[in-house]
Amino acid sequence: MPHIYVKDFNKSDFKNGAEFGDVRFHHFGKSLKSDKNSILFVEFRDKRFFLELKERDERVLIKSEKSNRPSPNYPVHRAIDSFSQMMNLHTLSSNLNLKESQHIAKDSYLKDIDFFRDMKLSGRVEVEIGFGSGRHILHRAEESPDTTFIGIEIHKPSIEQALKQIEIRRLKNLYILDFDARHFLEILPSNSLSTIYVHFPVPWDKKPHRRIIQPIFLKEAKRVLELNGVLELRTDSENYFQSALQLFTDEPLLKMELLKNISIDVQSKYESRWLKMEKNIYNFRITNLEDSAEKRDFYISTISEVKGDSPVKLLGETILKENWFINFKDIYQIDNSSYILSIVAGSYSYPENIFLLLNGNKIEYLIKKPLELEVNVEIDKYLRELL
Ligand SMILES: C[S@@+](CC[C@H](N)C(=O)[O-])C[C@H]1O[C@@H](n2cnc3c(N)ncnc32)[C@H](O)[C@@H]1O
Known part of the structure; x- marks a missing residue:
C-alpha cells in the first residue's frame, strides 16, 4: 500500500481547496475519535478518495483510506507525493512509485x-x-x-x-x-x-x-x-x-x-x-406480463438541506432497525460548522462505508452514493431527518 512517513508538521498551514499540479485537496478534517488522526479529501483526474494522516511520536504516516482506495492505485501515489511537495514535508521513508505505466490495469471482463x-x-x-x-x-x-x-x-x-x-x-x-x-x-x-x-x-x-x-x-x-x-x-x-x-x-x-x-x-x-x-x-x-414504471427517484443523489446541528453527539452511536443499521464510525471536523461523517450503514447483508460532508445546513455524499437499494433510501431519509 502506498505510504510515506514524514516529520511532524503544522497541519494548520494547509488551506482547503489547495491545488498542486493536477491534484486537488478539498477538505482536511481532524478526527474527533482520536486527535492523532486526520483525513484529507483528494481529487485527481476522475478519481476522488481520502488520504489518512496518522501521527505517531514525532512522525506522520500518510496513506490512503482503505474503504475507497482507487484501483489501480497510481492516483494515491501521486496525491501523497503532491501533498508532501506542496507542504514542503520532510520525508523519513517512502514506498511511492510515480511511474504511471506500471499501474495501468489490464482490461478485464x-x-x-x-x-x-x-x-x-x-x-x-x-x-x-x-x-x-x-x-x-x-x-x-x-x-x-x-x-x-x-x-x-x-x-x-x-x-x-x-x-x-x-x-x-x-x-x-x-x-x-x-x-x-x-x-x-x-x-x-x-x-x-x-x-x-x-x-x-x-x-x-x-x-x-x-x-x-x-x-x-x-x-x-x-x-x-x-x-x-x-x-x-x-x-x-x-x-x-x-x-x-x-x-x-x-x-x-x-x-x-x-x-x-x-x-x-x-x-x-x-x-x-x-x-x-x-x-x-x-x-x-x-x-x-407487466411493463413496469421507471425506477423510483433516488433522493440520495442530491445535495440536501438539513438542520445543521452539530453531529458530535453521534460519534460512536449505532442505530439498529429491523432491516438496516447505521454506525457513526468517526467524525472529522473541518471547521466550526463543517464535518466529514464516516459511517457504516446498510442492510445487514450488504453494509457500505459512506462519507457525508456536512457543511452548515447542507449535506452531500462524498466519493460515491450508496447503492440504490430500498434500505438505502430509508437510511438516506433517516439521516436527513436526524441531521
Ligand atoms: C449449486 S451451484 C449451481 C451452479 C450452476 N448454476 C450450475 O448449475 O452448475 C449455486 C451457485 O450459486 C452461487 N451463489 C449462491 N448464492 C449466491 C448469491 N447470493 N449471489 C451470487 N451467487 C450465489 C454459489 O456460489 C454457487 O456457485
Missing part, C-alpha cells in the same frame, strides 16, 4: 458494481445468477454474440475459471460480477433485461430466508424484466420447487410454465450431477 450502475443497458441483455462452472452462460454468450450477458457469482474460483474461459474463447459480450445477486437487480433500470437464469440455486433447506427466489427478488425481477422477458429457474430440490411454486402462483401479471425433466441444449455441472443420480429436475419459465 470482471467488473465491479459501479460499472453496472453507470452502464446504459441497451439491446438484449441476459443475466445468470450463480453461474458456478460457467458452462451455461459461456455457451449462451458464444452462440449469441449480439446479446450482452452478465454472470453473477460469489465463489472466487468459479469467477477465475469463467474469466479464463472468456479469454480462451475470445468472448466480447460477457461481463462477470463478483457480487451478492440478491442486491443486484435493485440497481438496474426497469424493463432492461430479456432473461434471468437461476439454475440450481443453493436450496438452503435449513435457512430458507437465504434463498435467491424470495418475494423481494421476484418483485425486482419483474420490474427489471422487459415485457415478455423471462425468468428461468431450474432446481432439483423438492423444497425449493414447492416454495417457488407458491411464490409464482401468488404473484399477478406473470405467466408460469412448469416442465419436469426437460433437457436444455447445455448441461450445467450441477445438472449433470443430479441427472446421474436420477433426480427430478423442475423447470420454471416465468414470463413477465
Whole structure:
C-alpha cells in the first residue's frame, strides 16, 4: 500500500481547496475519535478518495483510506507525493512509485458494481445468477454474440475459471460480477433485461430466508424484466420447487410454465450431477406480463438541506432497525460548522462505508452514493431527518 512517513508538521498551514499540479485537496478534517488522526479529501483526474494522516511520536504516516482506495492505485501515489511537495514535508521513508505505466490495469471482463450502475443497458441483455462452472452462460454468450450477458457469482474460483474461459474463447459480450445477486437487480433500470437464469440455486433447506427466489427478488425481477422477458429457474430440490411454486402462483401479471425433466441444449455441472443420480429436475419459465414504471427517484443523489446541528453527539452511536443499521464510525471536523461523517450503514447483508460532508445546513455524499437499494433510501431519509 502506498505510504510515506514524514516529520511532524503544522497541519494548520494547509488551506482547503489547495491545488498542486493536477491534484486537488478539498477538505482536511481532524478526527474527533482520536486527535492523532486526520483525513484529507483528494481529487485527481476522475478519481476522488481520502488520504489518512496518522501521527505517531514525532512522525506522520500518510496513506490512503482503505474503504475507497482507487484501483489501480497510481492516483494515491501521486496525491501523497503532491501533498508532501506542496507542504514542503520532510520525508523519513517512502514506498511511492510515480511511474504511471506500471499501474495501468489490464482490461478485464470482471467488473465491479459501479460499472453496472453507470452502464446504459441497451439491446438484449441476459443475466445468470450463480453461474458456478460457467458452462451455461459461456455457451449462451458464444452462440449469441449480439446479446450482452452478465454472470453473477460469489465463489472466487468459479469467477477465475469463467474469466479464463472468456479469454480462451475470445468472448466480447460477457461481463462477470463478483457480487451478492440478491442486491443486484435493485440497481438496474426497469424493463432492461430479456432473461434471468437461476439454475440450481443453493436450496438452503435449513435457512430458507437465504434463498435467491424470495418475494423481494421476484418483485425486482419483474420490474427489471422487459415485457415478455423471462425468468428461468431450474432446481432439483423438492423444497425449493414447492416454495417457488407458491411464490409464482401468488404473484399477478406473470405467466408460469412448469416442465419436469426437460433437457436444455447445455448441461450445467450441477445438472449433470443430479441427472446421474436420477433426480427430478423442475423447470420454471416465468414470463413477465407487466411493463413496469421507471425506477423510483433516488433522493440520495442530491445535495440536501438539513438542520445543521452539530453531529458530535453521534460519534460512536449505532442505530439498529429491523432491516438496516447505521454506525457513526468517526467524525472529522473541518471547521466550526463543517464535518466529514464516516459511517457504516446498510442492510445487514450488504453494509457500505459512506462519507457525508456536512457543511452548515447542507449535506452531500462524498466519493460515491450508496447503492440504490430500498434500505438505502430509508437510511438516506433517516439521516436527513436526524441531521
Ligand atoms: C449449486 S451451484 C449451481 C451452479 C450452476 N448454476 C450450475 O448449475 O452448475 C449455486 C451457485 O450459486 C452461487 N451463489 C449462491 N448464492 C449466491 C448469491 N447470493 N449471489 C451470487 N451467487 C450465489 C454459489 O456460489 C454457487 O456457485
